[in-house]
Amino acid sequence: MLWETISVVRDLPRLHEIASVMIRYGWGDLVRVLGISGVLERAGRILHWHSTSEISQLEAPVRIRRALEELGPTFVKLGQLLATRVDMFPPHWIVEFEKLHSQVPPVPYEALHADLVAAIKGEPGEVFASFDPIPLAAASIAQVYRATLKDGTPVVIKIRRPGIENVIKADLRILEHIARLLDSEMPDSRRYDPIHIVAQFGRSLNRELDLAKEARNIDQFARHFADDPLVKIPKVFWAFSNSRVNVQEEIIGKSGVSPDKLREVGLDPKLLAARGADLVLRMVLEHGYFHADPHPGNVLFLADNRIGMIDFGMVGMLTHARRNQIVDLLHALTAKDEQALLQVLVDWSGDSVLDEDRLAYDVAELMQSYDDLQLKDVQVGALLNDITALMRENNLALPADLTLLFKTLITLEGLGQQLDPEFHMIDHVTPFVERIIHQRFTPQALLARGRKSLRETLEVLADVPRDLRTLLRDMRRGRVKIDLDLKRLDTFGQQLDRASNRLTMGILTASLVVGSSIIMTVQGGPQLLGLPFFGLLGFLIAFFNSLWILFSIWRSGKH
Structure with a gap:
């Protein structure tokens, strides 16, 4: 039960707020199924089980997106993570999740001043040649300010919002409990492993809270591209950086602008699209360490058609084995090899119950739908969406470390097509894949x-x-043990416990009825309404016990 797993009483006000918002946006059934309503009612907190007619007319994806927005930064970030789970949600849900953004009203500079002074070891006006107290940007976790070092280097200062850490930790505790309940009470959710999703989300969010971690990410990318003059990664100034503040070189360039405006300043959108694709493919296939949020605002176009990247709070990592699987997948897609594609998907299925014949048929049908297309006309984003839809239909969950990758490749292709309508991601994927496949079979390898x-x-x-x-x-010593994993045994135990409780109450109620009947026949003692008081009291208690048993049986029948 959730009541047994809530770790501290201080989370109850936040839990009440979450439940109220969910109910208002039409998700009251989920609140009941998870047992949250019972927890709050036992704690003396009343829930209002009504949503407005305006909200009830909205589609489900819109209602959940608005609920997440109202619940604050943790849930906005959760929605952004769910936007990468194209294997879990159909396209119209993904579109709604993608509307979630982290821009929020800025907090006053005075609230951040102390953290900044502690990090840079002095007043901003004394440490920097100039400092602008008006925020350049304000997001849910941090705010960004402009400054100039004494040597004239323009920098940006990212400062974590005060109090955000405690809010996020409380939300993560509640999400962990909800994930466990989903896993135990909703068997269909198990194939998506909600406990692992929340754990992954918590690690990602904690990394974003640690601004020193983002600075280390920047240094890692800078090392990877140190020999590439076409890529610009900002320099971190560690003397002024810690977990609450990081100071990095400001990269000034064009972002999120139309191809015509790029041409006006002497840049070549077609060349930029090609270089951007090669940049991300190098990160993914060669380094196994990639920028997981390459939206237009985080990609800057510089003089001489160079590319700068900023905001390294969200990065993805791939093991060597996983990179090999990605190469095999992309090679199967470019070669239209359905057997190779099937093998990769089977490897990704893990412990899922798999109907391999059905999956093989769906893979063959997918590849057949691309038979009439020339390779240059194949859109990688559409193809990856088709693969994740195929996995969803076969009750397979995409491995967690691949969700960010798929989303990154889809975002990258969209950005490339904005810059160059004739951009074909497949033209850049194919040479990378062929080179890596060739390297696998060199004598040295x-x-x-x-x-x-x-x-x-x-x-x-x-x-x-x-x-x-x-x-x-x-x-010989009797230490060999055999572990049996019996599915749903935990739920069976809970059902048995509830049944035994009802049986015990039934026996007690029957005993009260019998005992009260005997007392009714005994003369003397206190009376009420002309009847023996204790006999009447026993019948009254038995009556309410009977109501409780009937209500308990009715409620269990609803579930």
């Missing part, structure tokens, strides 16, 4: 893989005697 396989095989063989000895010793 084959020799390295062979040595690794041989070493691992020898290590396993060398460990066999020791492992067998350990196993036999544990068996």
